[in-house]
Amino acid sequence: MKVTSFNINNYKSIGSKDNFLSVDPKVTALIGKNESGKSNILEAIGKLSFNRPLSPNYLSNKNRGASGEVSIIVHLEYYQSELNQFEVSQANTSLSFIDNTTIKIEGGLSELVKDDELLMEAINDVLELNIRSVWGNESKRIKSVQDYMNGLKVITSHVYINHSAKLGHLKSWITNAYKSKEDLIDKIEIIDNCLAKHYSLLPSMYYREQYPQLEASYKYDDIKDIFKDTNHIFYRFLIAAGITEHEIVDAFEDPIDGNRKTVRNRIVRKIKNNIEAEFNEFYNQEKIEFQIEFESRVFKIYILTDDKAMNLSERSNGLRWYISIFVDVLSREHKNSSLVYLLDEPGVYLHVNAQKQLLELFSRLAERENQVIYTTHSPYMIDSKDITNVRAIEKVEEGDTKIFKSAYNQNLSNDSKMETLSPLVQAIGADLKFNIGPSSKNNLITEGITDYMYMNAMINYLGIDSAPNIIPSAGVSNINRIVSILFGWGCEFKILLDYDKAGYKEYDVLVNKLDETLEDKILFVCCNEEVVKEKMVSNPQTIESLISEDDSKQLSTPYDGSSSSKKLAAKEFHDKVVNKEIELMDETVYNFKTLFEALNIQDYNLTTVRN
Template sequence: MELKKFRVTNFRSVEDSGWIDTERITALIGTNESGKTNIMLPLWKLNPANEGEINLLDDLPRDKYSELRKAAEHLKFIEACYMLDDNEAEDLANISGHQKSELEEVVVSKDYGGNLSWSFRYECDNKLAMKDKAREIIQSILSKIKSDETDSDEENPRTEVDRIQLVLNEGLKSLSGEEEVGILIEAIVEKLGSNTDNGTENTLATGIIKKLKELLDKMDRFPLEENEEVISHLSINMPKFGYYSHYGNLDSNIYLPDAIQKMNSNNLSQRESAKARTVRVLFDFVKLNPQEILEMGKENILNNDPERTEIISRKKEERQVLLESASSNFSKSFNEWWKQGNYKFSFKADGDYFKIWVADSIRPESIELEARSTGLQWFFSFYLVFLVESQRRHKNAILLLDEPGVTLHPSAQEDLFKFFDSLARDNQIIYTTHSPFMVDAGHLERVRSVFIDSTGKTVVSDDLRKSEKLKNKNQIQSVLPVHAALGLSISDVLLNNCKIVLVEGESDQLYLTALKNFLISKNLITPLEELVFIPTGGTKGVKSMSALLSGAKNIKPLVLLDGDGPGINMKKELSKDLYANNKDCIISISEYCAVDKGEIEDIFPGKKIADFISRKLIPNENDDGDSFSDVFKEGEPICDQVKEFCESNNFELETGWKVKLAKLVKIEIERDKGKILSKDDPEIENMVKLFNKFYMLPEVTKA
């Protein structure tokens, strides 16, 4: 089960967060006191890996406390939507008798009484599904009868076949009515069973009756939310949430008797508990037993017994060998992740004390861990806890990290991303930050801004330009780390000689980055330099960004524009001005798709992306029962068709829907299941041509 999105309501400063989409790694950015922690805590309390009790006094909104506290037991505060993988959905389909497609997504919610409730977005209306299935069976049999060249045989005389046809045609008409589907099917079965041909059994009628009775049996299945086996399976397999705000930095001098006592205690402060956890994990990681280390150092020499003295000496020697072996293994493992220096850790025991010393290639003398930088201490503890616990207590858990890495140097914060990427293979991660160095400019789809609205409530948005539309000062401040991260990304590009392509928006960046990685993975392109797509905030931003980069790098970057009206106008404007002598550097996406005035979405296989939009973005039907996929027209811009379909069916598209679609498409391409794109799609040829043009065109030195 993978967390797809979640929603917080009536929790502390959050009245209604709206649905918050999640990735394998999701960043919640915002200013201090914006409510970032209040977004993560309800998730933790949904299914906590440790602690996470509900506390009405702390958790109910203070401004509504007197109003809500007496009815809080049934007040829902968190909803989480999970996506099930194919194997999970198939197992539950076998348990429940429902279709696998009905089990793709499940929503679980929790109220302040601690009660869980479940719902299934794609669960079919059982009666409607049965009608459709009955029609399908009858139409299939009628088609077979019609195509059968034999007028009659011994088992199915022609008169009997005609009678069956008549019954089935009447049945089709009755199934279009409002009457209970079970009664209608039973009536068809009864008519088919009455045989006027000398009372002999008719094999054709018997076969049809058998299929319809099997259908009636399936009508008795429980709704998914009432199926105890399904709910039990989901409850057991729902991921736990591990929340961390204190990371338990270790002391360099650990008094073992005290540490052992605290490791076994349940009555500690949050900070002391975090430190005790880190000590426990350290000994676990290096495969040492703290009690054994303590006992091996005991003197207990009686009457100067030489034999006893020898035993004690040997135990101390063995203890030192154990500690040196653990030190060596830990140092090797740690340096695979921490790139800020080549560190050597030494674990030593002195009587009842366990000591941690650190040296590195620049400062070879050993110094106590506590005397080294706070950043090194933090990463030491963080590394231990998450590397060990993510494989054990937190195996497959979702990790909620509050302000990780705040004491780290910016370059070390970048190393933390690599650590996150490794953890995210097995554990989804949601973290809060206000540091631009903790925002990955190459993955803006991971970022959600958290800010306070005009009523003082916490709001979450994945539209990073929403502040410009709402003119909300708090939201503008919340996305400053993103702007800074983009600036740092551009600086990095300039320093590292990457090739820049300016694109209109974030969705273009998402699509093109996904396509680049896909084409490289299939050996369809073999780039010799890195290609970086920089969003400019729309066509209006293309010109100013191009001028900025031209001045900074003394070159004119490549520009990719949509083939719609604004894109055509900007191409003309740039061709007359900045790119008057370099028109080849301006590329229109419509030249690489089979759609006149096409946009970036039109470069993909039309039917595939239309099907995807029907399933993921606008899963509704019009008055004729047609979905968007059914009415999609090849050769016309797909985004225009989406807007037209939604307007005509009174379906309101959410703000930033194009970016949301791009994120979903990018994830699907990365899964490489062929639902959006496969190597054999005819559109691949144009994609390869586009990227080859990017790589072949030189960035022109400014005249």
């Protein structure tokens, strides 16, 4: 299952308002100034487990100014592969963590458990038993059995916490005097197996408060203890490579010299095949090779670049960090359930190109039914081709963290809007020139984020390689500010305006107050020069006007002219088009191709696609 959102209540700086985090199906970026509360959000999410309730320590992290208690609600939905596997009418699921004893379930997963006839029949058979005749008369045991039975009674509305341990106890506690002991054990194992299958649909959280770096060498005596710590970075390195504890023992302790050499060669091959090959696929700053040496009773790691071998500790912190997080993340993919990777400032030690490659790693992880949520201050850690996955985090005067559904929310502070070109730039704390800069020769300014989403979706749909750098303004009235900066930097750009009163008002500001030469850079959505010259908006047109009625009907939340549906429709259109979930009508394709031709994005033979 994939997470769609979190409701985080009263955890540290997060209060009971503006505490809803919408999560992208693949990668979500959290941006905001230092001390805005980004790390608190990751911590609140990362310390969750769907197999245990909130701990007392978790609940003690209460927002000092809040009247309510700490709680969190997680909203999920099935992946398409899971929908194909299970026949369920309710796809959405919510899990509520409200105390240190229970996790409530509603929706799809609850229905899936309820509709499992084999599971429910086994539970009913167990619940019908006389507890004392099966498990004896010892008072403490009877109380535990009763508690376990109460959990089974509400199995469709509550997670059965630590089900394997509890059901294992039930099996071991059955008295030998009970005649149908083996039959009961079978029923308990059915319950255990069915719950394990259903609960495996829930994702696991990958969260590190710190990023330990892989060391250059490890003593064998220390490695034996490391195998007891499944979170140790060297243990994750071995798991990622597929190296077993038995192989490490044989590599150092096998009394036959030839056997030791054989297993050592096997370990080296596994590292090259399972780590080195995949690492070089994404880290193309330089090609590296891992060289492993077994010197005395020490496991040593060397990095070979251009035939020059260096001890891992001699390489840059950036490369060591990248290798460490790469193997840590790679090792988690050996789990059966999907993962939500929570990464706090993951690119802080990396140079610009390496940061961009980290985004490629995130995309790769998301392709395997995982999700990534990360925080950043770096403009290089924002995917300029798709900024719809960015969430802005801001701390208000009262000290509470405020979570916005996008980086282009009009409710961000006025200082954010006035001091920078857009809320996105202010939230990053960076300068827009890092993203578009004077060297950029092809920029397109749109009125807002919805225009960006439609344009980006159609550029993706048509497979346009020479697409412009789209800069969404925080509202049409802010376009002139962006234009002023681009003029100063010597950037080439065009401006796309809606054919409505607000669009013409900004047109007048741009042409009559800023620079009359801008007239040649402005295009209205309708692309009709004769209509535009009349400067009379008799039939207003926006970017949504380019979407055919049939395509609009394919959206669960079509644009109906209201502000509430505007962004929802744009986001759904964008996601469905990019993920190839809908086939667009020729009318929509023709309208956008006409617009793109007018913007000189790409030439088309329009007559071949017209209805």
